[in-house]
Amino acid sequence: MLSYTCIVEGKVTGGNFQSWALSTAQRLNLKGWVRNVADHKAEILIQGDAKDFAVFRELLKTEAPIVDRGEITCNSLDYEKEYDKFEIRG
Template identity: 40%
Template structure:
């Protein structure tokens, strides 16, 4: 049985206006993850991600690089709010 995990992620740096959310959505869907990604008023990008632990770890690693135009300063992870769980509901971009 594959271990399942859910986490919150915050990415800082030059990550808005560079296609970061769409890029994150595409990577998450390729990995079979579900959750959401959104821009935050402070210029960071926040995501809630759920799925197999290995795939979640792969996404976190990929977020450290981001799309070509991004300049990632840091990727922070933390526990996910269980209330955000939408198992298998796809991966959405929130406005």
């Protein structure tokens, strides 16, 4: 399974960003999760088709509700666990 991780910097708290990530990933048939990891940062783990991930990544840069948008870093990775849905984590 192709897996990617993204770190998003900016004001991502308050629920709007995580809800956006959830609905966008579901629409693109991507699996994984999103969570806040630090003040003004979120982490996303995505699994799915490379073309669908490319669309998600572009939308992340252009449409995601992030106040004071900072750097968005995405990388592919080897990840053994396979998810069957996309979810919001704590």
